[in-house]
Amino acid sequence: MIPLCIPEVRSNEWKYIKECLDTNWVSSVGSYVNKFEEDFAKYVDARTAVVTMNGTAALELALRTLGVGEGDEVIVSSMTFISPVNTIKYVGAEPIFVDVCNDTWVMDADKIEELITPKTKAILPVHIYGHPADMDKIMKIAKKYNLYVIEDSTESLGSLYNGKATGTIGHIGCYSFNGNKLITTGAGGMLVTNDEKLGKKAKYLSTQTKTVLENGAFYHEQIGYNFRMPNIVAAMGCAQLENIDEYIEAKRNHFALYNSLLKDVKGITLPVEREGIKNVNWLYSIVVEEDYYLTRDELIAKLKKNGIESRPFFMAVHKMPPYVKCKHGTMDITEELENRGINLPSSVGLTKDDIKKICEIIKQEE
Ligand SMILES: Cc1ncc(COP(=O)(O)O)c(C=O)c1O
CATH class of the missing domain: 3.40.640.10 (Type I PLP-dependent aspartate aminotransferase-like (Major domain))
Structure with missing residues (x-):
């Protein structure tokens, strides 16, 4: 795994x-x-x-x-x-x-x-x-x-x-x-x-x-x-x-490799790095859009079948029982992302081959 x-x-x-x-x-x-x-x-x-x-x-x-x-x-x-x-x-x-x-x-x-x-x-x-x-x-x-x-x-x-x-x-x-x-x-x-x-x-x-x-x-x-x-x-x-600087460099390299391998996959939105930001990408994450050939949860299941652990984005806290009565603004993006976001393997020790395998499985339509 x-x-x-x-x-x-x-x-x-x-x-x-x-x-x-x-x-x-x-x-x-x-x-x-x-x-x-x-x-x-x-x-x-x-x-x-x-x-x-x-x-x-x-x-x-x-x-x-x-x-x-x-x-x-x-x-x-x-x-x-x-x-x-x-x-x-x-x-x-x-x-x-x-x-x-x-x-x-x-x-x-x-x-x-x-x-x-x-x-x-x-x-x-x-x-x-x-x-x-x-x-x-x-x-x-x-x-x-x-x-x-x-x-x-x-x-x-x-x-x-x-x-x-x-x-x-x-x-x-x-x-x-x-x-x-x-x-x-x-x-x-x-x-x-x-x-x-x-x-x-x-x-x-x-x-x-x-x-x-x-x-x-x-x-x-x-x-x-x-x-x-x-x-x-x-x-x-x-x-x-x-060792923190080495860990950050490893994460940044994972981020770059993931991005380059997934950039042309239809229906997958990649993480961003806005101007002035250095993003450590603690968990490298993507968003599975409607035109991807699987739903987010189907992709999680496919990855699991292939020995890869992934996780859905955090569920919206304002919908959890202790917080349903709390005040909130519009929640359109939060509620969309909780159903579409997915965290991919991001350990410092992840290898290039691991990332290539993960991206291959995401790319292959089968
Ligand atoms: C966003 C966020 N806040 C707070 C915490 C709490 O940290 P801890 O688990 O060390 O209590 C975590 C993670 O564990 C987290 O991901």
């Missing part, structure tokens, strides 16, 4: 994790925790990074750090993995769903303003499958209405927007190191910000708001959370980060 997206472990992971075991520094403080935060902040060029136990925790921490809560509304796309939407609910706020763009599949910035009310507190763009949302437009709207912007960059680590890493343009950016992500720690996440005060607050909230008094006792000024990542997990993150 050619899997959809599996981790790549190729260098110091064993060594750094063994060091944690050998020295007994396995828990939530330790040099790898600090190093992972520092190295990651440097890599994406953010002032502060706060490591968390997963990407969902990073998103919840972002909302709590910005004081989003009861009575607030947060504008988010419906074509997303459900995690960012759930975190809006965790903090007691309401998700308001906006449609996505037809070509990039991310939040349509031109449809945001019509959804803004006096309750709107934040915009949460999700850079789905790797392509960044239109951050210039989003930041302009945020400034006009005095809103926060939290970037869900869990799928776009390695993508650039006008030369800047996604996640560093809004007030806070969040990443995931789940097993299928560009770099992985098994499970893990990171929050980044260029606002030092927000960074300090995020770290404080994520560590149970713990202040150690002179006599060693713990004092807690407010309710905090345990969102910490253990040292043994951060050790893996440090090793993974050492």
